[in-house]
Each structure stands twice: as C-alpha cells, then as structure tokens.
Amino acid sequence: MTDRSTGTDPATAADGADQKTGALSEVLDQIEHTLGGDSVSVDDIVQALGQHSFASVMLVFSLICTSPASAIPGLTASVGLIVAIVVVQMMVGRKSLWLPGFILRREIPSDRLGTAIGWMRRPVRFVERFARPRFHILLHRPWLWLPMVLILGVALLMPVMEVVPTSGSIASAVIAIFATGLLTRDGRLVLAALVLLSALPLAIWRFGPLG
Numbered sequence: 001m002t003d004r005s006t007g008t009d010p011a012t013a014a015d016g017a018d019q020k021t022g023a024l025s026e027v028l029d030q031i032e033h034t035l036g037g038d039s040v041s042v043d044d045i046v047q048a049l050g051q052h053s054f055a056s057v058m059l060v061f062s063l064i065c066t067s068p069a070s071a072i073p074g075l076t077a078s079v080g081l082i083v084a085i086v087v088v089q090m091m092v093g094r095k096s097l098w099l100p101g102f103i104l105r106r107e108i109p110s111d112r113l114g115t116a117i118g119w120m121r122r123p124v125r126f127v128e129r130f131a132r133p134r135f136h137i138l139l140h141r142p143w144l145w146l147p148m149v150l151i152l153g154v155a156l157l158m159p160v161m162e163v164v165p166t167s168g169s170i171a172s173a174v175i176a177i178f179a180t181g182l183l184t185r186d187g188r189l190v191l192a193a194l195v196l197l198s199a200l201p202l203a204i205w206r207f208g209p210l211g
Contacts, residue, residue, distance in 0.1 A: 023183055024124045024131075027056050032117050035110050042082070043104035051096045058086050059179035063124075065172035067116035069108065076168035078106055080158025083175055087152045091145070127180060135187025147190055150197045151178055 030048045034040050049056045064070070065079040085099060137143055154171050161168040174196045181189030 024059070024128050024180065025121070027060060027183070028117050028120060028124060030056075031060055031113070035114050035117075037110060039107035039109050040113050041105060041107045042078075042099065046097065046099065046104065054086055054090050054097055055179050055182035057097060058083055059176055059183055062172040062175040062179060063120050064108070064113070064116050066169045066176060067119045069112045069116040070169055070172070072108065072112065074162070075108075076162050076172075077159035078103065079172060080155045080161075080168075083155035083158075084152055087148055087155065091148055091152075131180060131184040131186045131189060133185040135191065136185065138187035138190045139182065139185055144190070147178055147194045147197070150194065151175055154197065 027049065031045055034044045034048045045060060046057060049060065061079045061082050065076055070076060082099065082103060085103075086097065089097060151174075154175065158168055158171055161171060174193055177189055177196065178193035181187065181191075181193060
C-alpha cells in the first residue's frame with residue numbers, strides 16, 4: 001500500500017490531525033472520495049486514510065459497523081478483526097499500519113458505503129462541536145493501556161456478536177468514541193469509552209434480544 005500520510009507515535013493516535021477543527025469530517029471526506037464503481041475495498045479505504053492513520057482506520061470501520069451498512073453479512077466480524085489488528089499494532093508501537101491481504105480484498109458495496117457516510121455526517125458534526133485536545137495524560141502510556149486492552153477484548157468478541165442483534169453496533173459505537181478521543185486528542189472521550197466499556201455487557205443484555 002502506498003503511504004499517503006504522515007503521523008506520530010500510534011500510541012498517542014494523533015494521526016497528524018489532532019489539532020484540526022473538523023478532523024472527523026475530513027476523515028469521512030477522504031472515504032467519500034473512494035466511492036466509484038460498484039464496490040470499495042478495505043484496501044481503498046486504508047489507502048485513502050494513509051498507513052499511519054491508526055485512529056482514523058479504527059474510527060471509520062467502527063462507524064460503518066454502527067450504520068445501516070452493518071446489515072452486510074460478516075461485516076461485524078470483519079470490523080472486529082480489523083480493530084483488533086489495529087490495536088495490537090498500536091500497543092507494540094508500530095509506525096505503519098499492516099492488514100492481511102484477505103482483509104484488504106474485502107469489498108463493501110459503494111451505495112451502502114455512501115449511505116453509511118451520509119448517516120455518519122450528523123453525529124460526527126455534533127461531536128466536533130465539543131471535542132478538543134484535553135486530558136492528554138490519558139492518551140499516553142501507561143494510562144492508555146487499559147482502554148486499549150479492553151478495546152482489544154471487545155474487538156475479539158465481535159465475531160460472536162454477529163448472532164446477537166444490536167450487540168455489534170453497541171460495541172462499535174464504544175470503539176468509535178475511543179477512536180474519536182484518540183483522533184481529536186480528547187482524553188475525556190477516551191475516559192468516556194472506558195466507562196462505557198465497563199457497562200457494555202449490561203447494555204448488550206438490556207438492548208439485545210434478551211432485554
């Protein structure tokens with residue numbers, strides 16, 4: 001994959017855009033530029049974001065999994081695997097993102113991805129009004145390890161969530177909050193994700209088919 005981005009230590013997940021207003025909308029703009037033809041591959045999306053964009057990749061795929069596109073069979077499991085791989089590489093301090101070929105070749109229908117991007121615009125603009133750099137201590141080791149380990153655990157369970165309606169979307173929403181905190185360098189959002197992760201089992205039980 002061609003490197004189209006520059007970034008910093010993925011453990012802090014700055015993605016080179018941490019101080020920019022509208023950084024989240026810019027991520028969606030980058031993905032929107034990949035639309036064309038009948039489908040868009042995971043490789044196309046990663047290429048658009050750049051190989052250093054750990055937080056952006058995590059954000060985009062977790063948001064897709066909370067959108068109407070989540071109805072695509074196997075998408076929840078694929079997103080879980082992508083997030084798990086991204087988090088592991090962040091934890092070991094890789095500077096450039098790597099994904100296996102069978103994931104990069106997976107495709108999403110362009111019409112569904114376009115619908116998902118449109119669906120994501122409103123919540124993203126809402127979050128951008130409040131997200132700003134703060135509580136930076138939560139964005140660095142060792143404090144960042146706890147949410148990353150929990151996110152990894154949730155991501156590894158997402159293939160199982162394929163059979164539990166809404167559970168994958170709930171888990172993905174929490175991951176999206178975490179990724180947003182990393183991308184905007186807002187430690188308060190990372191803390192919010194940590195709190196929500198602790199309540200995730202109850203939320204899945206309450207809003208899932210057994211609730």
